[in-house]
Amino acid sequence: MSLTADTFDQAVEALVFASDVALRAEDVARVYGEVTGAEVTSQDVAEAVGRINAAYRDGGRAFRIEQWAGGLRLATVEGLAPFVRALFEKEDERRLSRSLLETLAVIAYKQPVTKPEVDHVRGVGSDYALRQLLERDFVTIAGRGEGVGRPLLYATTDRFLDQFGLDDLGGLPSPREIEEILADPAFNKERARLLSEMTAPSTEATAPPTTDSADVDA
C-alpha cells in the first residue's frame, strides 16, 4: 500500500479500531511514525479523526470515534443501543448502585482522598463500595496522604473517565447551587413512598414499582 494522505487516515482508523482501550493521539502518531518513518503530530491525528467522523456521518455508519479518557475510541451511535442491548442481555455490568455512585462522586470531586474523608462525607462506612469500585477499576490507590499514619489516597482511573464519557477530570459537571438543589421538588419522590410503606404500609396508596432510575435523572 502506498503512503498517501488516505493511508494516514486509514492507519489512524485501523489503530483506533484495533485497540481495546482509549488510544492517545500521541500514541497513534508515534506508531504511524515508527512504521512509515513519516513525521506526524497529534494535531494531524486529530484532523484525521475529524475527517473519518465526517465520513462516518455522511455514510450513515453505526459508530463514531469518541474522545474519552484522553484517548480515541470507537463506539456505536446512541440510537442503536436497543439492538446491541438485546444482543447482550446482561445488564448487570451496566448498572451502578446508589452507594457506588455516591462513593465515586466523593472520590471524583475530592481526589486524591482518604477513606475516612469519604466515610465522613457520606456518613457511613464505604469499605464495600470502595472495594467494588477498585474491583471495577473505576478507582485506584494513588499514593499516601501526609497526615498521621500516612493514609492511602484514592483517585479515579482512566476507565472511570471512559465509562462516564469524560475526556478528563475538567469535564466533570459542576453541581448546582445548594439552594437550587434543596428547592428541587423532583427530589426523591420514590423514597418518600418507600419510607411511608415501611413505617405505615396500610395508609399510603401503592405507587407503581420504580427502579433507581428516578434518582438517576434528578
Next chain:
Amino acid sequence: MSLTADTFDQAVEALVFASDVALRAEDVARVYGEVTGAEVTSQDVAEAVGRINAAYRDGGRAFRIEQWAGGLRLATVEGLAPFVRALFEKEDERRLSRSLLETLAVIAYKQPVTKPEVDHVRGVGSDYALRQLLERDFVTIAGRGEGVGRPLLYATTDRFLDQFGLDDLGGLPSPREIEEILADPAFNKERARLLSEMTAPSTEATAPPTTDSADVDA
C-alpha cells in the same frame, strides 16, 4: 429512529461491531426481529453485509466485515496489519499477567527473598514468573542469602516503584490496609498469620518440600 432499510444496515453493523464473538447471521436476524418485530432472514443479513462492505470499500475504510467459520466479524484490511501489529507490541509492555503480579507482590513485601520462599507463599513454582519479572526489570538479584547453598536473593527495582506510582517501598499498603482494601470476610486468621510472617523481617528460608514446580496458573 425510524425503521428504514438504512436502520437495518446500521443495526447489523452495530451488532457485528459490538459483539464479543463472531456473530452468526441467524443471531443478527433474530435480535433485529426481537427489537423491531420485523421479520428478517439470514439472507437479508448477508445482503446488508454486502452493502456495508461495498460502502467500506468505496469509502476507503480500514476494515471489512469478514465471514469466518464462527460467523461475522469486523477485521482490519490486510494492508494495515503493520500498523496494528506495531501498536500491539507497544501495548503488551504495559500489561502483567496474574501469576507475574502474584510473584511480584510476594517479592515486594518480603524482599530480599529467595525463590523457595516465594514458591512457599504462592504454593506453586515461580520460575517462569521470576524470569519474566527479571526480564522486564521489575525484579533484580540483590545478593545471596545465608542459608544452605547461599540461595540468590530477589528484590524489586526502581522501575517497579515507578510503574506502580510509588515513591518508595513504604508506600505499599500495610497488612492492615490490605485487609481493609480487600474487605474480605474470608480473610481468615491463617492468611493474617501468613501476612504478618511475610512482613516480619525476613529470617531463614523455610521452604517446604514442593513436589511439583509447574506454574499452574501461568
Next chain:
Amino acid sequence: MHRVQLEPFEGPLDLLLFFIRRDEIDVHDIPIARIADEYLEAVRVLEHVDLDAAADFIYTAALLIQIKARMLMPRPDLDDEGEPIDPRAELVERLLEYVRFKEASGVLAGRFEARQRLWTRGDASAERQRLGASTEVTYRATIFDLVSALGGALERAATAAPAQHAVERESFAIDVQRAWVLERVREGGGAFRQLVARRSKAFVIVTFLAVLDLAQRQAVRVVFGVDPMDFAVEPTEPVAQPAGPSLSAAA
C-alpha cells in the same frame, strides 16, 4: 455484605435529608426536637429490617438527641467572638456538603447512563489473535491488582499449607493427584465436588490443581454446567490419552 434492605437511604445523612426535604424545612433552621424524634422512630423501624446497617444510623440519632438537649439549655455556648454557637451549625454544614455530593452522584449517574448506551468494539482482542500478538490473559497493573494478587496467593497458601499439617500436605503431591484424577476419569469422571467429597481441604486443593494441570495438557476435559460452584471432570475424546511424557508413569 448485604446492604440491600436499607436501600431507600444511603446513610444517616441521607435519611436526615429526606425528612428536611419532605417537610420543606429550611436547612439553616432545622426544628431539631421534632426531627430528632422522628429520626429515632425511623431508626427503630430500620433496626427491625437490618440491625447491622442500623448501627450507622444510631450514631446520628444520638447526635440529634445531643443537639436537641443543648438547644434546651438556658445559656448557649459562645464562640471566640462571644457570639452564641448554634448547636446545629456543624450538622448543617455536613448536611450541605453531603447534598453537594449526592447531587453530583446523580449527575454522574446520568452521564454513566448516557455512556452505557454507546458500545465499544466487542471483539477488539480478536485482532490481536488474528495478527498473532500475545493472547495471554493480561491485566493492567495497579497497586490494587498487586494487593489482590497477594490476597489470592495468601488464600491459596493458607488453605493449602497450614504448618501444623505438614505431614498430610506432603502426602498430596500434584503428580500423585494427577494419577488419581486420571484413574477417576477412566472410571467415567464426574462432578468435581463428588470426586473429592469428604476429603480433607489439602486433598481438595491439590486435586484441583492437578485437574487444572491435566486440563491444560488436555488430558482431561473440564465441563461447566448449571452449578456455578462446581464443574465436571470428563475424559477427552476419544479416550483419555496422557498428553505429556511426564504422565506416562501415571498411566
